[in-house]
Every structure is written in C-alpha cells, then in structure tokens.
Amino acid sequence: MPEVYNWQLGRKxxxxxxxxxxxxxFAFVFNINRCIACQTCxxxxxxxxxxxxxxxxxxxxxxxxxPYGGYPQFYDVKVAQLxxxxxxGGQVWNTRVGRKHHAPYGVFExxxxxxxxxxxxxxxxxxxxxxxxxxxxxxxxxxxxSMRALVDxxxxxxxxxxxxxxxxxxxxxxxxxxxxxxxxxxxHCTYPGCLAACPRKAIYKRPEDGIVLxxxxxxxGYKKCVEQCPYKKPMYRGTTRVSEKCIACYxxxxxxxxxxxxxxxxxxxxxxxxxxxxxxxxVKIGEDGLWTEDRxxxxxxxxxxxQVALPLYxxxxxxxxxxxxxxxxxxxxxxxxxFGPGVDNAIDRYIVPSRELxxxxxxxxxxxxxxxxxxxxxGPKVFETQIHGRKFxxxxxxxxxxxxxxxxxxxxxxxxxxxxxPAERITWL
Amino acid sequence: MxxxxxxxxxxxxxxxxxxxxxxxxxxxxxxxxxxxGVLSAQQNESMEKWLRSKAIKLKV
Numbered sequence: 260m261p262e263v264y265n266w267q268l269g270r271k272x273x274x275x276x277x278x279x280x281x282x283x284x285f286a287f288v289f290n291i292n293r294c295i296a297c298q299t300c301x302x303x304x305x306x307x308x309x310x311x312x313x314x315x316x317x318x319x320x321x322x323x324x325x326p327y328g329g330y331p332q333f334y335d336v337k338v339a340q341l342x343x344x345x346x347x348g349g350q351v352w353n354t355r356v357g358r359k360h361h362a363p364y365g366v367f368e369x370x371x372x373x374x375x376x377x378x379x380x381x382x383x384x385x386x387x388x389x390x391x392x393x394x395x396x397x398x399x400x401x402x403x404x405s406m407r408a409l410v411d412x413x414x415x416x417x418x419x420x421x422x423x424x425x426x427x428x429x430x431x432x433x434x435x436x437x438x439x440x441x442x443x444x445x446x447h448c449t450y451p452g453c454l455a456a457c458p459r460k461a462i463y464k465r466p467e468d469g470i471v472l473x474x475x476x477x478x479x480g481y482k483k484c485v486e487q488c489p490y491k492k493p494m495y496r497g498t499t500r501v502s503e504k505c506i507a508c509y510x511x512x513x514x515x516x517x518x519x520x521x522x523x524x525x526x527x528x529x530x531x532x533x534x535x536x537x538x539x540x541x542v543k544i545g546e547d548g549l550w551t552e553d554r555x556x557x558x559x560x561x562x563x564x565x566q567v568a569l570p571l572y573x574x575x576x577x578x579x580x581x582x583x584x585x586x587x588x589x590x591x592x593x594x595x596x597x598f599g600p601g602v603d604n605a606i607d608r609y610i611v612p613s614r615e616l617x618x619x620x621x622x623x624x625x626x627x628x629x630x631x632x633x634x635x636x637x638g639p640k641v642f643e644t645q646i647h648g649r650k651f652x653x654x655x656x657x658x659x660x661x662x663x664x665x666x667x668x669x670x671x672x673x674x675x676x677x678x679x680x681p682a683e684r685i686t687w688l
Numbered sequence: 689m690x691x692x693x694x695x696x697x698x699x700x701x702x703x704x705x706x707x708x709x710x711x712x713x714x715x716x717x718x719x720x721x722x723x724x725g726v727l728s729a730q731q732n733e734s735m736e737k738w739l740r741s742k743a744i745k746l747k748v
Contacts, residue, residue: 351747
C-alpha cells in the first residue's frame with residue numbers, strides 16, 4: 260500500500276492511493292463555544308438537499324451532544340474501540356518532538372483507520388451502523404456526565420472520590436459535569452476513508468476545490484463508504500439503492516448562486532448559522548499537500564498561525580478539513596481524545612485572544628460570500644482587564660474582508676456599535 | 689417483473705449485501721445496538737474508558 264504524508268499526524272501513513280492534492284481545498288472552522296444547537300444548519304441542509312423519499316433519516320449536517328450523543332449513535336467510541344482492538348494501548352501522541360509547520364501537533368504514533376485496516380485486509384477499519392443507530396439524530400442531546408453517580412459511590416461518570424476537587428463538578432477551568440455540542444458535516448478529507456473503501460471507484464475528490472463527491476451513476480450501493488468513513492457521513496438511500504453524502508453545496512462554492520454575482524458563496528449550513536459559529540473558505544494547497552502560506556487568509560491564520568482551531572479526530576488519519584475551536588469548559592483529557600494534543604494551546608489562545616485574533620473572529624458569519632483575505636485597520640484601546648491572571652486588552656480595530664476577486668465585502672469593528680433610536684422613531688407608544 | 693436498473697441495483701454476487709440482524713431492520717455490523725453499553729445509564733468498559741480520557745495517551 261502506498262504511503263502518503265499527513266501533516267495533522269506529523270508523519271507518513273498508509274493509504275490505498277498515491278498522494279495527489281487539489282489546488283484549493285474546501286475547509287471550515289466551527290466555534291464549539293458559541294453553538295446553541297438551534298439546528299438551523301441542520302434544517303437549512305435538510306430543506307435544500309434532503310427532503311425526498313428515502314432521505315427521511317439522512318442528515319448531512321447534524322449537531323450532536325458530546326459525550327453521549329452521536330449520529331449515528333456512538334460512532335466515535337465505536338471506531339476508537341475498533342482501532343484499539345487492533346492496536347491495544349498504542350494510541351499515543353508524541354509531543355516531545357515539538358511543533359513544526361509540517362507537524363503542528365507533534366507526531367501520532369498510533370494506528371490510523373488505514374493502518375488498522377491493513378492489519379485485517381481492508382482499506383480502512385470500520386463498521387456499518389444499524390438502522391436504529393441512524394434513526395435518532397438528537398438522541399441523548401443535553402445529557403451531561405453524571406456527578407450523582409459519584410455521590411452514590413458509583414463511579415460511572417469516570418471520576419473518583421480520591422479527587423475531591425473534581426466533585427465540585429461545575430467550576431472553571433474545567434467542568435467535570437459537562438456536555439457540549441458538536442457540529443458535523445462531511446470533512447471533505449484529504450485522504451477520505453469513503454474514497455479508499457469504494458470498490459467501484461465511484462467516489463472522487465475534485466481537483467479544483469477538494470470537495471469529495473459520490474458519482475451516483477457509478478455507485479452500486481455496496482455501503483463500503485458507509486462502513487469505512489469513520490465520521491459516518493456517507494449514507495445509504497434505500498429508494499435509489501446508492502449512497503449519498505454532503506456535497507459541500509458545490510454550486511454555491513462555484514459561484515453559481517445569482518445572489519453573489521458569480522462570486523464563491525458559503526454553503527447553506529454555514530450561511531444559515533444563527534450563532535455565528537461557522538466560517539468556511541477555500542485554502543491554497545501546495546504540491547506537497549501542505550497548506551500554502553497565506554498569512555492574511557482567515558482560515559490559514561486561525562488554523563495554522565494561531566492554531567486555535569483543530570481537526571476533529573485527527574488520529575483516524577483521514578486529514579479532515581473541518582476544524583473546531585474546542586470547548587473551553589470540558590475536561591482537557593476528554594477533548595484531547597477528540598482534537599489531539601493542540602487543545603491546551605488552542606483554549607489558552609481563545610480565552611485570552613490576541614488583538615488580531617479578536618479582530619479576525621468578528622468575520623464569522625459577517626457575509627455569505629467566501630472570504631479569501633482580510634486586513635485590520637488599528638483602532639483605539641477601549642477595554643482592559645485580567646483573565647486568569649493574564650492581561651487582556653481590547654482594541655476597537657476595524658476588520659476588512661475581501662472575496663475571491665479582491666473586492667471588499669465586509670468592514671466591521673471589534674466593538675459592536677450602539678445605535679440609539681431617536682425619540683421620533685419610538686415604536687412602543 | 690419490472691426491468692431493473694443495473695446502475696442502482698446491488699449485485700449480491702459482487703458484494704456482501706448486509707442482512708437483517710435480530711432486532712434491527714436493516715444492516716449488520718460487529719456491534720450490538722446503542723442500548724447495550726454506551727448509554728449514560730449503562731456504560732460499558734469502552735465508554736467508561738472514553739469518558740475517563742484513557743483512549744489516547746500523550747508523550748509529553
């Protein structure tokens with residue numbers, strides 16, 4: 260099996276196909292801290308693409324609760340357990356090697372789904388969820404880990420009475436009684452498990468934007484993609500007997516929506532986000548598969564410069580292009596399992612953001628057009644405080660954002676402007 | 689019998705078509721249902737390990 264380089268793992272890994280990379284890559288950042296699970300994204304997706312017969316249980320976009328929720332149920336724990344069975348106790352991140360551009364989180368020394376798959380004669384290790392596991396998309400939503408179990412002397416929550424400070428349950432920096440929302444769409448991975456698994460070669464990655472699609476004419480519904488995508492985002496449709504998956508609203512990304520006059524536009528789920536947690540763009544990819552340095556690109560800055568957003572389950576080895584600002588209140592150990600060893604750095608930088616990061620975060624959901632570049636005009640200092648013993652200064656900078664053609668599409672300030680309604684416009688009288 | 693579209697019909701000779709398992713209405717896998725072992729009220733060893741943050745180790 261060929262070897263490919265995975266920058267999120269900091270090493271080469273096995274993959275059924277030779278390394279090839281698109282010129283641009285569809286990528287996104289979700290800020291978990293801001294999500295209220297209103298499911299507007301899910302309904303935007305559902306009403307656009309998933310309203311037909313046979314798609315009743317299909318949610319290309321879903322928002323689930325961690326640790327108990329999942330769509331399909333417990334897919335992540337199950338995939339982790341499958342890999343663990345092949346490589347017991349071997350899922351290790353080596354952070355001693357330090358941070359480098361080609362290995363920003365250290366080196367993962369465990370098995371990816373492809374490494375584990377090779378041991379059992381498959382492209383990738385996986386399983387097919389039962390219909391029941393697909394059926395309840397919001398199951399165990401808002402179910403927190405239980406501290407009551409600890410009080411009863413029954414340690415089901417995973418915390419022991421020997422650590423009394425944990426029994427407080429709800430104090431920062433880490434809540435031991437916790438849940439948080441996880442927003443999920445297809446990650447349009449650099450090394451997709453679904454693509455590796457397909458015996459028909461019906462799944463392909465577009466060279467122009469890295470979007471992963473299933474050719475509906477070639478697919479014969481063998482469900483290997485459903486089995487071997489660890490994120491469980493390809494879904495089988497009984498009425499057509501083929502599989503379907505998130506298409507990244509590619510007509511919008513291509514600029515086919517008349518609303519933007521030919522400029523690339525964000526997907527439906529991104530544009531609908533009420534909580535302003537989502538930003539999506541296209542990032543430049545070099546010949547070597549690494550992100551080309553693009554300092555004034557909002558995603559490059561967030562993911563590669565500040566490293567405040569991290570990939571979801573990077574240890575699975577698909578090099579997902581969905582990145583998350585991890586939840587600041589959840590136990591670090593738990594979220595390291597989900598986002599890798601970069602979690603501590605990401606949360607530290609998010610809690611006390613730099614002047615530039617605070618400015619860039621204002622761009623989330625400020626426009627439906629895809630942002631390709633930003634700029635910051637310095638403004639006056641408006642606020643100063645201490646956060647966890649660290650000095651935080653807020654400047655009312657102005658952030659500009661530009662579309663693919665270089666046209667300015669956003670001009671927004673860090674401090675939200677206050678508008679006072681004039682007396683003659685009072686409406687409650 | 690209506691003509692079948694050979695582009696969309698799985699051919700059992702070419703791939704194992706998942707069979708119905710007890711209490712399931714469709715596909716199969718090495719897993720029991722979600723109700724066994726991974727619920728908040730009924731956690732199995734794997735889920736507890738996950739909650740205890742023991743699934744991944746760090747060399748610091």
